[in-house]
Amino acid sequence: MARTKRAAVAWTSTAAAETPSQAVPSRPPAEGDRRDSDLLDAYSRAVVGVVERTGPAVVSISIGAEGRADEFEPIGAGSGFVIAPDGYIVTNCHVVQGAPRIDVTFMNGDQRKASLVGLDESTDLAVVCVAASGLPYARLGDSAGLRVGQLVIAAGNPYGFQSTVSTGVVSALGRSLRSRQGRLIENIIQHTAPLNPGNSGGPLLDSRGHVIGINTAIIAIAQGIGFAIPADTARSVVSQLISKGRVTRSYLGIVGLRRPLDRRFVRFYKLGRDHAVEIVSLAADGPAAAAGLRRGDIVVTMGGAPVSSVDEIFRVLAEWPVGKVLTVGFLRGKDLEQLDVAPREAS
Numbered sequence: 120m121a122r123t124k125r126a127a128v129a130w131t132s133t134a135a136a137e138t139p140s141q142a143v144p145s146r147p148p149a150e151g152d153r154r155d156s157d158l159l160d161a162y163s164r165a166v167v168g169v170v171e172r173t174g175p176a177v178v179s180i181s182i183g184a185e186g187r188a189d190e191f192e193p194i195g196a197g198s199g200f201v202i203a204p205d206g207y208i209v210t211n212c213h214v215v216q217g218a219p220r221i222d223v224t225f226m227n228g229d230q231r232k233a234s235l236v237g238l239d240e241s242t243d244l245a246v247v248c249v250a251a252s253g254l255p256y257a258r259l260g261d262s263a264g265l266r267v268g269q270l271v272i273a274a275g276n277p278y279g280f281q282s283t284v285s286t287g288v289v290s291a292l293g294r295s296l297r298s299r300q301g302r303l304i305e306n307i308i309q310h311t312a313p314l315n316p317g318n319s320g321g322p323l324l325d326s327r328g329h330v331i332g333i334n335t336a337i338i339a340i341a342q343g344i345g346f347a348i349p350a351d352t353a354r355s356v357v358s359q360l361i362s363k364g365r366v367t368r369s370y371l372g373i374v375g376l377r378r379p380l381d382r383r384f385v386r387f388y389k390l391g392r393d394h395a396v397e398i399v400s401l402a403a404d405g406p407a408a409a410a411g412l413r414r415g416d417i418v419v420t421m422g423g424a425p426v427s428s429v430d431e432i433f434r435v436l437a438e439w440p441v442g443k444v445l446t447v448g449f450l451r452g453k454d455l456e457q458l459d460v461a462p463r464e465a466s
Contacts, residue, residue, distance in 0.1 A: 126301060127183055128211055133386040139464075145233055150256075154269060154378065155430070156307075160256075162270075165270070165381050165436070166272060166286055167324045167329040168328070169247070169272050169327075169347055170274070170284055170324065171270075172328040173224055173257050173274065173322065173328045173330075174274065174282060175225070175226050175227070175255040175444050176200050176201045176254070176255045176256050176257040176322075177198065177199075177200050177226065177274045177275065177276075177282065177321060177322065178198070178199050178200065178201065178208060178216065178223045178224060178226075178283050179195050179196065179197075179198060179223070179224040179276040180193060180196065180197045180199050180210055180214055180221060180222070180223055180224075180247070180320060181195075181196050181212075181221070181223075181224065181464050182194055182195035182196065182197070182210075182215065182218040182220070182221060182247070183195075183218075183219070183222065183296060184220060187235065191321070194212070195218070195319075196276065196317050197210055197211060197214030197215075197276075197277035197317060197319045197320045197321075198210065198214075198274075198276045198317060198318055198319060198320045198334070198435055199214075199247070199320045199321065200256075200257045200274075200320075200321065200322045200330065201254050201256040201257065202246075202256055202257065202259070202357060203254075203256055203323070203361075204253055204254045204255075204256050205251070205252050205254070206248045206249040206250060206251040206252070206254060207246055207247075207248050207361055208223060208233065208247050208248065208249065209238065209244065209245070209246055209320070209333060209357055210244075210245050210246075210247060210319075210320030210333075211243050211244065211245060211319045211320040211333065211334075211335055211347075212238040212239060212240055212242075212243045212245045213243055213248060213319065213335075214319050214320045215235060215238065215245050216238055216245070216450075218235070218242075220232070221233040221234070221235065221247055223247070223249050224281065226281070226282050227466070230310075230371075231249040231251065233247040233248060234247065234248045234249075235247055236248050236360055236361060236364060237360035237363075237364035237365050237366075237369050238360070239356050239359075239360060239365070239366045241304070241366070241368075241465065242304060242339060242348055242352055242353070242356050242366075243335050244297070244305055244333065244348060244353055244356050244357065244360070244444070244455070245320075245360070246357055246360040246361055252267065253385075256330050256439075257322055257324075257328075257330050258328075258330065258446060259329070259330050259350045259353060259354050259378055260329025260330055260331045260350050260355075260366055261331070261350065261351065261427055262308065262331045262332060262349035262350040262351045262352075262430065263351055263430055263431075264351075265292060265308065265331060265349075266289065266290055267288075267289050267290065267291060267292060267336045267460065268288050268289065268334050269288060269289045269325070269367065270286065270287075270288060270326050271286070271289055271310050271312055271323050271324065271325065271332075272285070272286050272312065272323070272324040272325075272326075272333070273285045273286075273287070273310075273312035273313070273314060273318060273322075273324075273334055273345065274321050274322055274323060274324065274379055275313065275314075275317060275318035275319075275320070275321025275322075275334065276318070276321070277315035277316060277317040277318045280317075283318075285313040285314070286312055287310050287311030287312030287314045287343065287345075288310065288311055289308060289309070289310050289341030290309050290310055290311050291308075291309035292306075292308060292309070292343075292377075293306055293307075293376060293377055293429065294306075294307040295374070296335075296336060296344065296346055297433065304335075304348070305346050305374065305375075305429055306347075306349055306352065306428070306429040306430055306433075307335075307346045307347065307348065308323065308331070308346065308347040308348075308349055309344065310331045310332075310345050310346075310347060311325065311343040311344070311345070312345055313343060313345070314334055314337045314345040315337070316337075317333050318337070319334060319335060319336070320333065320334065320335075321333075321334050322334070323347040329350075330350055330353075331347075331349070331350045332348060332350055332353075333347055333348045333353055334346070334347045334349030335348050335351075338380060349430055350449065351421050351430040351434070352430055352433055353430050353437065355434050355437045355438070356437075359437070366437070367417055367441065367464065368433075368435075368436050368437045368464070368465045369431050369436040369437075369439045369441050369445070369461060369462030369463070369464065369465065370405070370406065370436070370442070370462055370463050370464060371406050371407040371436065371445075372401055372402030372405015372406055372407060372408060372464035373400070373401050373402075373405065373407045373412065373418075373461055374395065374398070374400045374401075374408045375396035375399060375418065375427045375430060375432060376398060376399050376429070377394055377395075377396055377397075377427070378394065378395065378396070378397045378417070379393060379394055380392070380393055380394060380395050380417070380419075380450075384450060384453075386456045386457075388419075390419055390425065391425055391426075392419070392425045392426075392427040394427040395417045395418060395419045395426065395427055396417065396418045396426055396427070396428065396429055396430065396431075396432055396451070397415065397416070397417050397418075398413070398414055398415065398416045398417075398418065398449075399414065400414060401413070401414060405407070406460050406461055406462055406463055407447075407460055410458045410461075411459040412447065412449065412458060412460070413451070413456050415451075416449040416450070416451050417449055417450040417451075418432070418447060418448070418449045418452060419448050419449060419455070420446075420447070420448035421435045421436075421439075421445060421446075421447055421448070422435060422439065422445050423445060423446065436462065437463060440464070441462060441463060441464040442461060442463065443461070443462070444459045444460070444461050445459070445460050445461070445462055446458070446459055446460075447460055449461075
C-alpha cells in the first residue's frame, strides 16, 4: 500500500510538471459560500460579544447547610445574575426556597454569603442579595417583542461547570408550565438552547446581551427543550421583591392566550392594538366568573388601558389594588362589552 501511494503522488506531481497548461486552478469561493461564512462570522461575533458583556454578571448559587466551624456543606446548586450593582441577584424560587444558607460565586472566583430578599412561587422567581457595590450587572430587556426563530443565548452553571454558554432559538411563545409546587406558570418562553441541572435561574439573553428570560426548567427526557420566565413578567415581580420582599397581586381567575384580532374589529372599535387576550378557561369560584366573563371572551382593555398580551394583564393586576373595581373591556362575538370585576388577592 505504501508503494502504491508513493507512486500515485509521484505520478500526479510529474503529470502536473509536464502539462502545466492543464493544471486545475484553485476555485475561488462561491458567492453562496462567502455569504454562509459571513453569516457564521456574524453569529459568532454576536455570541462572543454577549458573553463578554454579560458574563461577569452571571453567578453560581450554592445551597447548603452550616457545618462545623462555619463550614459550608453544599446540598444543591443553581444559577443567577446580578440585576443591580449594589448586590441584588435574580434566580429561581425553587433554587433558594427553604435554603439554610446561600453562597454566591462570581466569575472571578469571589465567593460571598447571600441573604434571601424575597421569593414568588407563582412565577418561580426569587431575589437574593450580597454585601457589595459596583458589581457588573445585566439589564432586563423586552420579552413582548420576541419572535419564534429568534437567536437566544443561555448562560449559567450546569452541573457546577461555571460560566457555561449555550445557544438556540425561541421555539414557541405563550406556553404554560406547572411549577414544582403544582402552580401554573403562564406565558412561558420555550427555546432550544441546551439546559442542564444547575442552569436554573440563569439568564436567557438576546443578541444585544439583554435578559429576555430567566431559565426555569427543562424536560429531562427530551432533547433541546428549555423554558424561561419572560423578562416582562420578571420586571414587575423583581421590583416588588426588592421593595417589600413579597409580591401582592390582584387575582381574576382567568387563563388567557394571546391572539390576533380581526382587522375589521380593530378599525370599527378603534382599539389601537391588533392583538388581545382570549379567555381559555376560568376558575369557577374566581372574580371573573362571578362578574359574568366567559370562556371565549377576548379581553382588549383593563382599567381603561389596552392589553394585548398575558404579560400586560399580569402587569395591570400586579399594580391594581386588591378589591378595587376593575373595568374589563372585551369582545364577545361581534360586540364590544364591559364588565366591572372586583379582584381579590392571589393566594
